[in-house]
Amino acid sequence: MKFNSTRNDNLSASFEQALFSGLAPDGGLFIPCDFPRLPASFVTSKDISLHDIGINIMKNYITDIPADNLETIIGESLSFPIPLKRLEENYYLLEVFHGPTLAFKDVGARFMARALEFFAVSEQRKISIIVATSGDTGSAIASAFHNMPNIEVYILYPANKISRLQEQQITTFGGNIHALEVDGTFDDCQRLVKTALADHSLKSNKIITTANSINIARLLPQMIYHAWGLTQLRQHDIIEPPILSVPSGNLGNLTSALYTNLTGFPVQKFIAAVNINSVFAEYLHTLVFTPQPSKKSFANAMDVGNPSNFERLEKLYASHPEQMRREIVGYSIPDAEILSEIRQTYANTGIIIDPHTAVGVAAAKRNNIDSAPVIITATAHPAKFPEVIKHALDIDIPLPESLQRILNKPKQAEMISVEYADLREILLR
Numbered sequence: 001m002k003f004n005s006t007r008n009d010n011l012s013a014s015f016e017q018a019l020f021s022g023l024a025p026d027g028g029l030f031i032p033c034d035f036p037r038l039p040a041s042f043v044t045s046k047d048i049s050l051h052d053i054g055i056n057i058m059k060n061y062i063t064d065i066p067a068d069n070l071e072t073i074i075g076e077s078l079s080f081p082i083p084l085k086r087l088e089e090n091y092y093l094l095e096v097f098h099g100p101t102l103a104f105k106d107v108g109a110r111f112m113a114r115a116l117e118f119f120a121v122s123e124q125r126k127i128s129i130i131v132a133t134s135g136d137t138g139s140a141i142a143s144a145f146h147n148m149p150n151i152e153v154y155i156l157y158p159a160n161k162i163s164r165l166q167e168q169q170i171t172t173f174g175g176n177i178h179a180l181e182v183d184g185t186f187d188d189c190q191r192l193v194k195t196a197l198a199d200h201s202l203k204s205n206k207i208i209t210t211a212n213s214i215n216i217a218r219l220l221p222q223m224i225y226h227a228w229g230l231t232q233l234r235q236h237d238i239i240e241p242p243i244l245s246v247p248s249g250n251l252g253n254l255t256s257a258l259y260t261n262l263t264g265f266p267v268q269k270f271i272a273a274v275n276i277n278s279v280f281a282e283y284l285h286t287l288v289f290t291p292q293p294s295k296k297s298f299a300n301a302m303d304v305g306n307p308s309n310f311e312r313l314e315k316l317y318a319s320h321p322e323q324m325r326r327e328i329v330g331y332s333i334p335d336a337e338i339l340s341e342i343r344q345t346y347a348n349t350g351i352i353i354d355p356h357t358a359v360g361v362a363a364a365k366r367n368n369i370d371s372a373p374v375i376i377t378a379t380a381h382p383a384k385f386p387e388v389i390k391h392a393l394d395i396d397i398p399l400p401e402s403l404q405r406i407l408n409k410p411k412q413a414e415m416i417s418v419e420y421a422d423l424r425e426i427l428l429r
């Protein structure tokens with residue numbers, strides 16, 4: 001399988017090349033050149049496990065890792081349950097938040113870490129990974145890469161602009177995880193990362209790459225849980241292809257849901273559930289894409305004004321945006337509706353949903369013209385957002401033990417300025 005740039009079908013790369021470079025050399029994003037379909041008997045089976053699904057999907061896309069290594073990587077990346085739970089009526093939650101950092105980003109980050117480790121160890125290469133985070137990505141990456149041989153990780157985060165819990169999740173690992181507290185904004189962090197990646201004098205020493213969500217290695221494994229959600233629904237004897245409601249920011253989760261469908265798993269329709277950052281929902285109405293500065297919301301991991309995976313979606317529907325509009329509907333959910341959905345769901349079911357999942361549930365309810373079953377991706381554990389839950393329900397949600405432990409560990413971070421020289425010196429150590 002080759003991966004092509006969204007901007008040039010003739011610019012192709014192996015999985016390994018796409019994994020290491022992140023962006024294509026022309027600035028495009030890598031996409032699979034083809035979507036191999038699994039047999040109907042497989043995609044409609046009830047007797048398959050999460051790991052059966054994982055290896056059967058991934059072996060067609062990742063052809064430069066031997067199947068038995070790939071199987072190990074999948075087993076280690078998806079080493080936690082991803083249950084489908086009935087919410088109410090025909091709404092189901094796919095809980096993808098039982099990983100170590102309690103959000104779905106664990107799946108892509110853990111898979112990417114192990115794929116990089118596979119190539120680093122088999123080719124005896126040393127790798128440095130640099131990421132900028134506004135909060136949640138950093139913790140998933142730190143946890144996924146901790147103690148990986150041959151890999152050093154540098155996580156840049158803006159000082160005083162992330163929550164204490166998020167900061168502790170980045171700064172308490174030590175070892176090969178280097179937390180860099182930048183005296184600036186998230187945009188400064190991102191600019192520093194881009195400068196380092198473009199600094200060829202650094203690259204001659206070692207391989208430097210990034211681990212943000214534009215990397216195809218984070219997107220591909222997300223197909224596995226979407227397919228597993230669809231399989232679990234059939235195990236509940238619900239045969240009708242469901243609607244998938246996907247809480248969306250950079251649109252990576254939605255893109256992987258569409259890829260799952262192209263791989264053969266039947267889906268009726270997709271809902272792009274966004275918060276007040278409504279660029280993509282507006283695009284689906286007008287077919288005009290107008291990036292905006294991001295706005296702060298209660299579902300802050302989805303505060304994205306210029307979603308990076310839009311380029312992949314646009315390419316998928318090539319010259320047929322009308323078809324995109326038939327298959328995907330978009331709803332923009334304001335903060336007040338996030339709060340009311342958390343309350344409503346709690347009152348009806350006793351289940352506490354996090355603010356991102358609430359966007360997905362509210363969007364599914366707005367779409368109630370269809371009677372089909374709906375699977376909502378539950379993207380984070382509610383305990384990660386205690387302030388919003390307190391605001392909505394007046395409940396102090398207990399912190400899971402794993403997070404409690406992290407809160408009590410000492411912070412280890414190095415403060416750097418927004419000048420690139422500071423970062424460069426650390427990378428050269």
Ligand SMILES: *Cc1c(COP(=O)(O)O)cnc(C)c1O
Nearest residue numbers: 248249250251252253301379380
């Ligand atoms: C990142 C994130 C999202 C958005 O996912 P995208 O792939 O960027 O669309 C939704 N919910 C949570 C909790 C997240 O961390």
